[in-house]
Amino acid sequence: MNNYILMMVTAIFANNILLVRFLGNCPFVGVSTNLDSAIGMSGAALFVNVLSSCITWMVYTFILVPLELEYLKTVAFILVIAALVQLVEIILQKVAPALYRSLGIYLPLITTNCMIFGVAVLNVQQKHTFMQTLVYSIATAIGFDLALIILAGIRERFSLGRIPTLFQGFPVALITAGLMGLCFYGFVGIGQ
Amino acid sequence: MSPVITAILVMGALGFCLSLFLGIAAKLFFVEVDPRIEIIADLLPGANCGGCGYAGCSDYAEAIIKDNVPPNKCVAGGANVTEAICSILGVKVSLEERKIVRICCRGDNEKAKKNFIYKGANDCYAAILSTGGDKACKYGCVGLGSCVKACPFGALSMGDNGIPVVDETQCTGCGSCVEACPRNIPKLFPASQKVAPLCSSHAGGKMVKSVCSVGCIGCGICAKKCPEKAIKMVNYLPEIDIKRCNGCLECVKKCPTGAMVDLINISSNNQEENQKADAA
Structure with a gap:
């Protein structure tokens, strides 16, 4: 149990997937302009991440390893993730059209999101058990959501502030993201 | 069996299963979209000027089909666009003066x-x-x-x-x-x-x-x-x-x-x- 808690804290803070491992930075900058779509993206990312990690782990453990096809894991994982994202898209379009529209292009982009694929690969590289895979994928997705929502909250405030013309839009977002990354590096020292 | 054939078979089967799964999902969660909306949206100028009173061209196209809004409101497109939309809808052209x-x-x-x-x-x-x-x-x-x-x-x-x-x-x-x-x-x-x-x-x-x-x-x-x-x-x-x-x-x-x-x-x-x- 202790191990799981430690794993979660590490994945959320010390090894935050966005700010320390730098995976999945496209939606981090792209969808963080307003809080609503950031929360929607967080939900979608959490769902896809957990589901794809579990399924890719099963595909790897029960299909690829017994047949000695480990070298195919990149192709197989991408296939699984793409199908899953497509599934999420179909369901969202039916169940929550407003969320579907606000996510726009970023939902299909989860297909090639480095975080989703990265977590899937990390799981098999670190030889996680299924339970560990589940916990690790939830934790990394929460880390992703945390950073994304914090940045979206900050960027919403920017619309009220006076920002020099030169820095408006992406420049100031990137600077903020960099400073957030520095803050999260502070967590690396925990437990040492 | 050679590893190559195994690999091809496994990937093929995986792809087939996933696509079958997706196909079923697409049927289950099918959203009906009137194909005319897209055609009309393509006909409209795409400037999203709001002259018709809707948020943008695609919004207006949706309103034409769903709420029976008259198709002659696109001031930017003018008579040509109105005529083209009317021919899709099968209604008579009624032009508003420029x-x-x-x-x-x-x-x-x-x-x-x-x-x-x-x-x-x-x-x-x-x-x-x-x-x-x-x-x-x-x-x-x-x-x-x-x-x-x-x-x-x-x-x-x-x-x-x-x-x-x-x-x-x-x-x-x-x-x-x-x-x-x-x-x-x-x-x-x-x-x-x-x-x-x-x-x-x-x-x-x-x-x-x-x-x-x-x-x-x-x-x-x-x-x-x-x-x-x-x-x-x-x-x-x-x-x-x-x-x-x-x-x-x-x-x-x-x-x-x-x-x-x-x-x-x-x-x-x-x-x-x-x-x-x-x-x-």
């Missing part, structure tokens, strides 16, 4: 009195909020070009004397500038309208006289002299019933300040000037 925007103020830097020199933010709203605008006339054009910035078709430009100029060949009558003006100076008129008062002042004659040399003083001479009784004075400004107006230009000739303007001639004059400018 509208052109006119700047209903001629009080430029020379003709209108200014109270002070404004050096604030270059935006009509900002000027009115902070100082009420530099002109003495509180109905007149502020002259900072919020309408020019709002025009999605590049039909407006700021004239030399601080009053926007309409390029009638470019104007689609979408009304973006009407929305953008804090004082309702740009107004939409049917393209065939022959005369109009290019002044927006609801102030009385003495007041107008003291601040502008081309403002409408509300004397009502145009209304009295009109042989067709097409002009009615409302709140110190003439209103023209275009169905009655025969284009005799009596009102233009009799107007003591020149606020009533012959629109047809203005257009041809403008066009000649444009041509001269192009030639030069």
